[in-house]
Amino acid sequence: MGTYIIRRLLLVPVLLFGVTVLIFGMLQFLSPVERSALYVRDIPKNDNAINGIIKTYGLDQPLYVQYWRWMVGRTDTVTGKRTGGILFGDFGYSRTASTTVNNLILTRFPNTLDLTLWAVVPVISVGIWLGVQAAVHQNGFIDQAARIFSIIGTSFPTFVFGLLMLLIFYANLQWFPPGRLSDWASQIVYSSSFHHYTSLLTIDSLLNGRLDIFWDAMRHMLMPILTLSYISWATFVRVTRSSMLETLRMEYVTTARAKGLPENVVINKHARPNAMLPVVTLAGFQVITLLGGVVITETVFNYPGIGQAAANAAAQLDVITVLGFAIFNGLILILANLVVDVMYAFIDPRVRLS
Amino acid sequence: MADSALPTGDNTLLRETTPLRDISGLERFLGPENYRILRGLLKTPASILGFILIALFIFIALAAPLIAPPLTPDDPYKIPRDGFTSEPRPMMSDWTRNAPPLPFWWKPIMKTDHWVHILGTSQGQYDVFYGIVWGTRTAFRTGFIVVIATFLIGIIVGSVSAYYGGAVDNIIMRVVDVFLTLPFILAALILAAVLTPKIGRSLIPSIIALITFGWMGYARVIRSDILSVKERDFIMAARVIGVKDSQILFRHIIPNAIFPTLVLASLGIGDVVLTFAALSFLGIGVNVGYADWGQVLSFARNWITSLNMYWYIIVWPGLTLTLFVMGWNLVGDALRDVLDPRMRGKT
Numbered sequence: 001m002g003t004y005i006i007r008r009l010l011l012v013p014v015l016l017f018g019v020t021v022l023i024f025g026m027l028q029f030l031s032p033v034e035r036s037a038l039y040v041r042d043i044p045k046n047d048n049a050i051n052g053i054i055k056t057y058g059l060d061q062p063l064y065v066q067y068w069r070w071m072v073g074r075t076d077t078v079t080g081k082r083t084g085g086i087l088f089g090d091f092g093y094s095r096t097a098s099t100t101v102n103n104l105i106l107t108r109f110p111n112t113l114d115l116t117l118w119a120v121v122p123v124i125s126v127g128i129w130l131g132v133q134a135a136v137h138q139n140g141f142i143d144q145a146a147r148i149f150s151i152i153g154t155s156f157p158t159f160v161f162g163l164l165m166l167l168i169f170y171a172n173l174q175w176f177p178p179g180r181l182s183d184w185a186s187q188i189v190y191s192s193s194f195h196h197y198t199s200l201l202t203i204d205s206l207l208n209g210r211l212d213i214f215w216d217a218m219r220h221m222l223m224p225i226l227t228l229s230y231i232s233w234a235t236f237v238r239v240t241r242s243s244m245l246e247t248l249r250m251e252y253v254t255t256a257r258a259k260g261l262p263e264n265v266v267i268n269k270h271a272r273p274n275a276m277l278p279v280v281t282l283a284g285f286q287v288i289t290l291l292g293g294v295v296i297t298e299t300v301f302n303y304p305g306i307g308q309a310a311a312n313a314a315a316q317l318d319v320i321t322v323l324g325f326a327i328f329n330g331l332i333l334i335l336a337n338l339v340v341d342v343m344y345a346f347i348d349p350r351v352r353l354s
Numbered sequence: 355m356a357d358s359a360l361p362t363g364d365n366t367l368l369r370e371t372t373p374l375r376d377i378s379g380l381e382r383f384l385g386p387e388n389y390r391i392l393r394g395l396l397k398t399p400a401s402i403l404g405f406i407l408i409a410l411f412i413f414i415a416l417a418a419p420l421i422a423p424p425l426t427p428d429d430p431y432k433i434p435r436d437g438f439t440s441e442p443r444p445m446m447s448d449w450t451r452n453a454p455p456l457p458f459w460w461k462p463i464m465k466t467d468h469w470v471h472i473l474g475t476s477q478g479q480y481d482v483f484y485g486i487v488w489g490t491r492t493a494f495r496t497g498f499i500v501v502i503a504t505f506l507i508g509i510i511v512g513s514v515s516a517y518y519g520g521a522v523d524n525i526i527m528r529v530v531d532v533f534l535t536l537p538f539i540l541a542a543l544i545l546a547a548v549l550t551p552k553i554g555r556s557l558i559p560s561i562i563a564l565i566t567f568g569w570m571g572y573a574r575v576i577r578s579d580i581l582s583v584k585e586r587d588f589i590m591a592a593r594v595i596g597v598k599d600s601q602i603l604f605r606h607i608i609p610n611a612i613f614p615t616l617v618l619a620s621l622g623i624g625d626v627v628l629t630f631a632a633l634s635f636l637g638i639g640v641n642v643g644y645a646d647w648g649q650v651l652s653f654a655r656n657w658i659t660s661l662n663m664y665w666y667i668i669v670w671p672g673l674t675l676t677l678f679v680m681g682w683n684l685v686g687d688a689l690r691d692v693l694d695p696r697m698r699g700k701t
Contacts, residue, residue, distance in 0.1 A: 011528075011531075014528055015528075015531060015532060015535055018529065018531070018532030018535070019532055019536060021532075022532055022533070022536065023536070023544075026545055026548055027548075029548040029549065030548060151400070151683055151684060151687060152680070154683055155624075155676055155679040155683045156679075157628050157632065157672070157675055157676065157679065159631075159632060159635050159651065160668070160672035160675060160676055163651065163654060163658075163668045163672060164668065164669075164672065166658050166661055167661040167662065167665055167668060170658070170659075170661070171658070171659065171660060171661035171662035171665075172661075172662045178658065289537075295539050295540065295543070296539070296632055296635070299636060310543065311543065311636045311637075314543035314544070314546070314636065314637075314638060315636060315637035315638065317547045317550060317551060319544060319548050322540060322543055322544045322547060323544060325540060326536060326540045326541060329536075329537045329540060330535050330536055330537070333535055333537065334535060337535075
């Protein structure tokens, strides 16, 4: 297993290099002036000043020089201050949010994380339960229902589903509003008496002992959570079902039944744990996808996470901002993939013992 | 032994053998494995429903000028708009200005001769019905272009990778990994946002973005199919009788390995159209007023608080898009069962 993990670790820098080259390539469609937003806050209107910036930051240099500068930034010879450099986590300035891309990520990411944490629980638990039930009662009522459910789930475009939720639960019933918080609640949250321990709103409100704010935050998150769950359940049910069906055909399951074990013991103790391997991988990917900013869901519900920020920036053609988000997400993706693969190696005896 | 037992090269015995079952011309043409895939697709009620949905949309796309005659025949994709007020108007309300010509089926069915907004108008008085009907053509156009392009790229990359093997294979597969690492929707957003100022608002930026980040799956599938076909006996036989490598690849390996990828790709249209609609819902892509389902839906974004009054501006285009994607998914679901290696041989 040692060599497996080492091989897997060696792949990380390769992927990182590839992703940066790919993004750098797309960056070359922009003019040097637009690219200067990687280093300076305000792009001057004056031609001389623009030329000065292009010279200073070498935006007219050969590509490999520019790539290197993009990676490590430029250190001012006099002040010793470094500007730019994605290796140091400096993604440049966001024209549309008028702040640094880093700041934008820092303020938006906790909201996305909050949503992810609450969405993951129903997705995984209900998805696995339904998948196991469908496999145990193969071709029975639950199986057929789960199949129809998952085909509808994969066919429903996220934004159509989201808009329908808004139509029913917001416009008609007035139960769950879009956005992040009601006005009264955000006044309290941004006042000095409210302590931000974790910057995850739901957890902070509980730590502050404000159940009303917790409830308000949940009310705003319920529709995005349901949308995300419904769309992801489909894949979960399908994978759990087929893995479980395969396990139930194994000889050791027949042995367990022949020993006279009760059916629920056979399923819960013998079959299900072994059927969970592909589901663990899927769960990992699901969390990664959710963390990557669920662009469309957040946009539909006007939920201020990183996905919505990226979509807003893209609609206004603010490429630098979206690039920052893409690199950030790529990084999360690579690291989380690594964690999932290593975890998988620990769980699966076939990998662990080889 | 009689003289007649000597081999003459004309094997009469072989001519008399009959297969255990009838083999149709189609099966001879496709080969038994591909024929099995095709038959599996036409077997379940779900996939037949899928084919019916697809056929319905093909009909709408072909008959678009008859169903909804365009106001401007030179530019039929422009959704006709009835005025400029932003507030949507309900279903079956009359056209007040810029009414397009009446379609031939309207009078016999409705017994009136004034054209109405069958499904209402959306923000900016764009007619929802026209958006849906002509949007079907947009959907098929983008779907076909993207699927054909990603399929070709996937075939080329995948077969080069599988054919050369070794270091080339390793490098190409790492490139595939890199493309898969970038979150798809963000990557597509960046590329579309970068390209839009260069080539203007049209279908093209989104199409290029979808092609650039859409070929990897096909490359992987064709690669693994080629690797397995490469080991088959008939390839060995071709090698033994001295067929050239390039000929083995193009005449013997690819035709035998391409079918699953081909079916997979053709069913990818549903996904492509879905993603394309999502991009234009986010405001990337075509000009305002171009018949495109994603854009018709995005008109609703400003009316979220009053959707209870204007439900028709999301329900109809949303239903259309969902049914379109569902048609392809139903067939695709049957395909997954047929292609599952554990199901092979059980038709």
